[in-house]
Amino acid sequence: MSETKTHGEKAFVLNTGRSLMQGISMEAESKWSEKYFNAVAIAEMNPSDIAKLGITDRARIYNENGSVVLRIRPNSNVPAGEIYIPMGPWANMLTDPVTDGTGMPRLKGTKVFVEQTNEPLTSLIDILKELGAKNLEIHMEDAPVKTGERRTVENVVCPFCGDLCDHLIIEIDGNMIVKNTGGCAISSAKFLNYHKHRVLKPYLRHQGKLIEVSLDEALDKAAEILANSKYPLIFGLASTDIEANRYAVELAELTHGVVDNTSVFCHGPTALAVQEAGAVRYTFGVAIHLADLVIFWGCNPLEAHPNHVARIVLREGRFIKGRKSRKIIVIDTRRTPTANLADLFIQVEPGRDYELITALRMAIKDLDIEAPSVAGVPKEKVLELAEMMKTAKYGVIFFGLGLTMTGAKYKNIVAAIKLVQELNEWTKFGLLPMRGHYNVAGSNQVSLWATGYPYAVDYARGFPRMIIGVTSATDLLANGDVDAALIIASDPVAHLPRKAAEHLSRIPVIVIDAKWSLTTAFADVIIPGAYVGIECEGSAYRMDEVPIRLKKLVDPPPGILCDSEVLRRLVEKVKLKKGVVYE
């Protein structure tokens, strides 16, 4: 729904989200590639808005946070008055760093203005320069692979998204992965290109240029930065194993810094809601074998978790005979590809999910809803949805960032938990977050076991505290509170609003990653890491909190260690520099 005029211009509502091509392009060819640019540097608008604004092929999109020129693609599934940009550096120039005390920036529902232009498209380099990148050098290399003995490994786990699909059959020729059976398109892009565009050597930035150094020199410099820092941020961790996460917590304690993971800008609000209202979870097994009603709320698994629907919803379970005996409902602000599969699609106005949940809670209790529509949904549809929920034998809700990032943020999830708790007075129901990075649930678990808090854990006073809106990564960076950063298997420059990403240009940054990310352009120390689930064994937690062991398929490139070993060595060096001796 559009807001009306400001300074004579019509404001649009910007929503960001994942897309299939975004995932495939970054895994197949890296975020520095033309393919990624073509997949992510675009905006989709309703054709009626495009015609009204006289847009030919591109437009300038701007607000008080920044401005970008993007190609405009017509999409009649985007409601008039809204604009959709895939998550990434272009969208980040416009998103709002304000977290409303939740740690979650506003990545959806941001007000933007749009105007026809003939200016050049905004390139990745334009953005990195504007953010203050320290240098735009990258030294992408392909790891050496050669054919040889052929092998097939079964029951391989895919280390990409929170589904952790564990039924893949991977065929290997020498140390080349040549076939992925069972994985989705993103999974194939990851496995078949694991050796490409790698960081193969450690680097230090010296007088503005990256120079190759030994691993020991890079670790020494990283330890020096962390030991000298008054308040470092240790961040990322959702795309590595729980073993590496453990060392990250230890580093935060040693340096009196903060350890935060990427759940802070995805399902952090879910963790807050669980602390307030409890959890009403289920496992994939329950959904497969028992669920006759599946609701996707504010998520689009066909693009973000491509195997999810086939694996969980279309599959025949013990008591449910496949798709025919299940009802599927999608609740979203726009008609997504997942919505096209649904028996019922409910289009909710952006940022008004809380009202819809409240109306459903009323309908379930047979309380009268006086308004003819709620959050843009006619009252009859609300009643129909409530009836479908009450009469289900076993209902499950998968929810995504459409709920956690918009409107009431964590209060949306509190309301959804209460809705599901109340539904359990009638029937059986569960609620599960669609987790993005493959081990973001594991990062929360390790943080919880080790500190008592799921993310944004501050050790400034020597003991763990979590003060959301203060000790959360976006707030710490946007407010300029931290004086160094260690980024582990993550790319905050591709995910954080501009104001937060800019602070990385002003402080020493250490990056541990397998590939050249956008954050490497801000790094003073770069240490290569091996891929968990391909080059290293490790454990991760699926989105339903089930721990799964990932396999090692091939050896890492020469001299490259698993993240957990890199961090173990870094912990030892920081201890030495700080003179810490444990009994």
Ligand code: SF4
């Ligand atoms: S759905 Fe996710 S975990 Fe499953 S194969 Fe695709 S990317 Fe991998």
